[in-house]
Amino acid sequence: MKKQILVAPLNWGIGHATRCIPIINGLINEGFEPIIASDGQALQLLKKEFKTLVFIELPSYNIKYSKTKKRFKWIMFWQLPKIKKAIKDERQAVKKIIQDYTIKGIISDNRLGVYSKKIPSVFITHQLNVLSGSTTRVSTFFHDRYLNKFNECWIPDFENEPNLSGKLGHDFKNKKLKIKYIGPLSRLKKIDTKPKYDILVLLSGPEPQRTILEKKLMKELVNNKKSILFVKGKIESEHTITHDNLLTIYNFMQTKELQNAINNSEIIISRSGYTTIMDLAKLGKRAFFIPTPGQSEQEYLAKYLDDKKMVPSCNQDEFSLKQLNRITDYSGLNSFTNVINFKDLFRLF
Incomplete structure (x- = not known):
């Protein structure tokens, strides 16, 4: 038994x-x-x-x-x-x-x-x-x-x-x-592969802030000429995938899909939730963090990793595509075993 x-x-x-x-x-x-x-x-x-x-x-x-x-x-x-x-x-x-x-x-x-x-x-x-x-x-x-x-x-x-x-x-x-x-x-598991996407957006967290950030990022990225994978983080009964030129949108991903998506992306834009940080560190990725407004834990983690010159971050209201240029000055998250x-x-x- x-x-x-x-x-x-x-x-x-x-x-x-x-x-x-x-x-x-x-x-x-x-x-x-x-x-x-x-x-x-x-x-x-x-x-x-x-x-x-x-x-x-x-x-x-x-x-x-x-x-x-x-x-x-x-x-x-x-x-x-x-x-x-x-x-x-x-x-x-x-x-x-x-x-x-x-x-x-x-x-x-x-x-x-x-x-x-x-x-x-x-x-x-x-x-x-x-x-x-x-x-x-x-x-x-x-x-x-x-x-x-x-x-x-x-x-x-x-x-x-x-x-x-x-x-x-x-x-x-x-x-x-x-x-x-x-x-x-x-x-997740680290896979050595040549990136397929320039940017991966990983959304998660409580409403209404998840939707507020989704709308802001969509507006910033929709006419961009980079290949972008956008994961809304909405767990729904039906799995949906839509395409709009270089933009591919998932409502959510399960483990293997997410593992492949992160491994196949050059940089990741996400909240600075601790589980996301662990996942990105496991895979040794470069990222940009936008902490949930008012959530002190995420704001601290974003600042902590920014101060260590590992991952740049900014407040939600301050984000624009120009912010991503800062990533080259940061080391990224170190892969761990x-x-x-x-x-x-x-x-x-």
Whole structure:
């Protein structure tokens, strides 16, 4: 009888779900049976990747996002009671799942209510410090209160320099939690090939900012004479591909398609989400980042990599095609090899 392990990524864009793919494959290869629990696009994406597994829908955090940077933090603040209730509902759902499926372990990627005192519970995050501007100390304090309910915290980054997350994942004074650096997680593989596309646009993240950036980039790129592959990052029931001269548009891509697309592209324009950074670093690509307005984590990561002269970036309002000329002055993301010892990692279960 295979031990059943609950894997539950947060539905905040699709990054948490995609970085769980190597974890899920690792569980399968080590003889465990993953049970997947999430909601929204994260759940839809994993259903497309793993057609034979059991999937369970969790209560949605149902967060609304701001159209402007100035209002982002305060809109999030006013939704805290709703988020707290969602976490409580999540806790109740997990108790039932554990009983119904005889769950022997839990791996939660940023879902704060997915844990149990009765079985080993792991939290995956690259944010030991939850940046929120002037309220960073408060947001980190409350985040820690949830983290301390887990047996272990897995950080998908290197412990020492060079690393990809900077102070987000490395400044953890006074943390009581058992922390393990497991190295960056990526579902993709590097392939040496001659680039087919000059530019690859990879969109992701919450609305309405995903659509706002899509419209801005489309306006900038539509009459460009370069070969461009545009991936909207909209997980829909039907897979669509359209062509407009040198512009090819996908609504979304699954793992193999995305792997080929990135390997076959000269430069990538994307958000500075951490999962995207891990993927592009794995493949050793040159990129340009446009952080989601008001999202302090992405703004920090973009600045962190810009300051290190690895990847240039700018605010969403400031972007134009001329900004891409800066890429030649940057080193790009260095390709890494990270072989995770899943047998040792899963010893907890």
